[in-house]
Amino acid sequence: MILTVTPNVALDVTYRVDRLVPGSSHRVRPVGERAGGKGINVARVLRALGQEVLLLGFVGGATAGAVTDDLDRCGLAHQLIAVDGATRRSVAVVDAAGEATLFNEEGPRVPATMWAALEAQVAAGLPEAAALVVSGSLPPGSDDDACARLVGLAADHRVPVLVDGAGGALLAAAAAGADIVKANAGELLDVAGGSEVTAAAAELRRRGARAVVVSLGAAGMTAWTEEGAWRAAPPARITGNPTGAGDAATAALVAGAVAGAPWPDRLRDATALSAAAVLQPTAGSVDLRDHRRLVPLVLLEEHHAPGLDR
């Protein structure tokens, strides 16, 4: 079983419009409501890969019921902790051409006592867990070290842990020795400083991360690991819905870690699964036939950059 922590769960709402015209009024057609947040998207894809998952995180308010109803409907096991304040909505306004405009609420404050309850849940789950994933932003009121403490718990149990995040929490996760930290290029440069992804990734590894994976959007991803460093790219530009593509990559990296797969295979898998996710209309969905078709087409190139810190 893989524990997936979503610190800032969302209720994803989709509004369809013909065209989004700022300043005007739109009647929006039938509204899809789904449990969202990066960790939940990762869990959906892990389940599609045949992994058993247990979803942890915080929910609250009138939106909490819609989140848990959707998880129950999808058969995703969850033990979400109830907090004061309402689970945020993330509203996607999608026009006829498929372009999405997003409005992300902030989410409820999560006090230290609630984080302590989550740590207890993670500690209870780790003896049975094959991996731990902590994915997505921390809700307001959270301490950056909360994420690092989860990494420490996983290390205590020798369970591989992947953290996909940003800001101080990402830095703290690296310092706590996370097996994999994952970020996009902007998030990485933001926390590590400078303007070079290679140097920033090296900095996170110097701080303690065993591997750093940087997503490059449609261009694929690049990774620095103890086995080596690679850049992986999809065979061609894949057009579709990029929301959740990074979460599909996270799921593949975790599944690869659980299987003990070599890093080049993990990266091919993650890049192909990410591309497969782009072909799906909703975040957290993949068609494994797309994945299988795309894996052998992924372009993988080993980094031999001077000064690359292995």
Add this chain to the structure above:
Amino acid sequence: MILTVTPNVALDVTYRVDRLVPGSSHRVRPVGERAGGKGINVARVLRALGQEVLLLGFVGGATAGAVTDDLDRCGLAHQLIAVDGATRRSVAVVDAAGEATLFNEEGPRVPATMWAALEAQVAAGLPEAAALVVSGSLPPGSDDDACARLVGLAADHRVPVLVDGAGGALLAAAAAGADIVKANAGELLDVAGGSEVTAAAAELRRRGARAVVVSLGAAGMTAWTEEGAWRAAPPARITGNPTGAGDAATAALVAGAVAGAPWPDRLRDATALSAAAVLQPTAGSVDLRDHRRLVPLVLLEEHHAPGLDR
């Protein structure tokens, strides 16, 4: 006491953004949630005018609690009927310049049995009521005659009734002999046909409406009544938030009907109160000092159009 029926209650949500950029992702700052829908806005303004109100309508789903919590917080008496399906959200994205972009959900289906329950409530309330207001669109699944039956009940009790609506429901309300039907010019032309507001208003009066009031947005309103026909305009273009301005006008027209005020006074009042509402940031709010200041400045002109059907 004035009965206000809001067939399609909303939860009004406001997102503040610096700038709305289609195709991009926006973090939205603290979210205001308020009970909305035209009838509820009318009730808020009636209460500000010193009238006792009872709010009727349909609510359901996770959003229902947020609606009734807000009404309770505002001290607005309500007897809302619970239906399956969720009360719609109406999301206003407001940028730094104050420009609002609206996304209006459709609302839950309301079956005939629920309309029958509402009719029973209205019938029970009418002996104590000074007026009945039915305001806003009908929810999916509603019969256009539902509104007309409410008009019939009010007539039975000799209680003045105002219907602010559109489509077949507006036509049916006119045919049922509503004391006042109110619409904007587009809605009126849509139901009465043709391209002339005067002819369309005459058609609604021919069908049975005792008075027809047509809102002209920032230009004011125009009315055809048994006493005469007038055009009323604010003294100057009032800039601000037009959402709910029409509902403030409705409240003034109803209060005028309850007081038995002459139509020219009702129209001055309605135009000034509508302008006062534009000066407020939220729908359903007015500052009565603005109202008092604006009443003597309203421009009122009697119609002497040839062929005007009095």
